[in-house]
Amino acid sequence: MHNIIDHHSQVLNFPGGEVKFTSNLNFIPETTEERVHCYRVLDDDGYPINNDFTQIEKEVALKIYTDMVTLQTMDTIFYEAQRQGRISFYVTTLGEEAINIASAAALKTDDFIFPQYREPGVLLWRGFTIQEFAHQLFGNKNDYGKGRQMPIHYGSNKHNYITVSSPVATQLPQAVGAAYALKMDAKNACTIVYFGDGGSSTGDFHAALNFAGVLDAPVIFFCRNNGFAISTPVTDQFRSDGVVTKGQGYGIRSIRVDGNDALAVFTAVQEARKIAVSEHKPVLVEALTYRAGHHSTSDDSTKYRPATEIEWWRTARDPISRFKKWIEREGWLNSEAESELRSNIRKQVLQAIQVAEKVEKPPIKDVFTDVYDVPPANLQKQETFIRETIKRNPQDYPTDVPL
Structure with a gap:
């Protein structure tokens, strides 16, 4: 006579916690029949549905x-x-x-x-x-x-x-x-x-x-x-x-x-x-x-x-x-x-x-600050370049940006 084992009662401590066994082949469904409910207090006309909400002054x-x-x-x-x-x-x-x-x-x-x-x-x-x-x-x-x-x-x-x-x-x-x-x-x-x-x-x-x-x-x-x-x-x-x-x-x-x-x-x-x-x-x-x-x-x-x-x-x-x-x-x-x-x-x-x-714009120097304690050579070179470019072509740049 074969012994019948109740697999539903068996538990194994897998990594992450205990898991019960089952002999039923069941996949977790991809969707539920009803969507998760949505909590609300006021209906569309501004009337409280009930008093189950935080009272505010x-x-x-x-x-x-x-x-x-x-x-x-x-x-x-x-x-x-x-x-x-x-x-x-x-x-x-x-x-x-x-x-x-x-x-x-x-x-x-x-x-x-x-x-x-x-x-x-x-x-x-x-x-x-x-x-x-x-x-x-x-x-x-x-x-x-x-x-x-x-x-x-x-x-x-x-x-x-x-x-x-x-x-x-x-x-x-x-x-x-x-x-x-x-x-x-x-x-x-x-x-x-x-x-x-x-x-x-x-x-x-x-x-x-x-x-x-x-x-x-x-x-x-x-x-x-x-x-x-x-x-x-x-x-x-x-x-x-x-x-x-x-x-x-x-x-x-x-x-x-x-x-x-x-x-x-x-x-x-x-x-x-x-x-x-x-x-x-x-x-x-x-x-x-x-x-x-x-x-x-x-x-x-x-x-x-x-x-x-x-x-x-x-x-x-x-x-x-x-x-x-x-x-x-x-x-x-x-x-x-x-x-x-x-x-x-x-x-x-x-x-x-x-x-x-x-109000005037921030000065040109602010483009190059607040990243490095001491600006590296490439940034210093870029700042010199943009200042010289503005001086040569002032008509191409806004007048409300201080140099």
């Missing part, structure tokens, strides 16, 4: 709203300035204002921000002024980057906001390394790194998640999944259910949130920060949203998506309008205050442009 709510309106106004006017040829390039955050402002509101000032290029609202929340934004866009001598970065590549040591760089997703492993350093120094802080759905298609994304998962780095991975990596839709990027499902593969707690719901974003990021800081664990947040503007001033998104679809998201799904309905019902805002707010912000942005436009 009037002052915080009004600052969230004010900064979202400010961000929207900046985008409108700076975009127009680029079209007028006054600045060379611009990127808007239209439709993603809640992602910017509400996530920033849930963080602490000691937390380090690793942005992509669509998170100026985080910097705005931390106190970066409209005038400082304008100086950077015009690349004048008051630009902290000394005119050496593209417009919208903001950075601020004061606000722990790491300077934006163009390569996609390089900020992810950097944020994990910084988070691990915070952990080693026993700091009561975390890092947060922002990226788009396109960023999750890079090798840096996978390296960063694995790095963070293995070393328990206190980092929040914040993906704003707006459906397109410039013109490439998510259906051409991955077969998985968005980005949120990728977290589990690296042992990282993950959540999907409505990126057009400021209260949902605020609550989710606040809880994610608690996990990151108190447990020293990474967290992945996927915010589902839609880019209601073009990718940049170099893009015409109507070439790859319907104009009617863009307009629907811009109006029916506007995160500012939804949040406004909620604070109005709370009795914290009325139409008169709203009108005055928008008028004042518009005046501030227009004034900032006028000021920044008149």
Whole structure:
């Protein structure tokens, strides 16, 4: 008589942990029947679905709203300035204002921000002024980057906001390394790194998640999944259910949130920060949203998506309008205050442009500084060459750049 062995009860301690055996031939399915649910607090009309969210005070709510309106106004006017040829390039955050402002509101000032290029609202929340934004866009001598970065590549040591760089997703492993350093120094802080759905298609994304998962780095991975990596839709990027499902593969707690719901974003990021800081664990947040503007001033998104679809998201799904309905019902805002707010912000942005436009550019010498303590011979030679060239051909160079 043969002995029957219950393989289901057998366990072997393989590298990485104990694994049970089974005699059933089962592959993990490539998809699930139902997509991962999306956490939201406010419905489309601004009514709370329930009370399961972080309660915020009037002052915080009004600052969230004010900064979202400010961000929207900046985008409108700076975009127009680029079209007028006054600045060379611009990127808007239209439709993603809640992602910017509400996530920033849930963080602490000691937390380090690793942005992509669509998170100026985080910097705005931390106190970066409209005038400082304008100086950077015009690349004048008051630009902290000394005119050496593209417009919208903001950075601020004061606000722990790491300077934006163009390569996609390089900020992810950097944020994990910084988070691990915070952990080693026993700091009561975390890092947060922002990226788009396109960023999750890079090798840096996978390296960063694995790095963070293995070393328990206190980092929040914040993906704003707006459906397109410039013109490439998510259906051409991955077969998985968005980005949120990728977290589990690296042992990282993950959540999907409505990126057009400021209260949902605020609550989710606040809880994610608690996990990151108190447990020293990474967290992945996927915010589902839609880019209601073009990718940049170099893009015409109507070439790859319907104009009617863009307009629907811009109006029916506007995160500012939804949040406004909620604070109005709370009795914290009325139409008169709203009108005055928008008028004042518009005046501030227009004034900032006028000021920044008149400030002279950084001097030629700044092109060659801040890399080496003592400039090497080849850089000294290049500086001499450019100065001599400008003197010989002054008509070919701008007059507002000091020699």
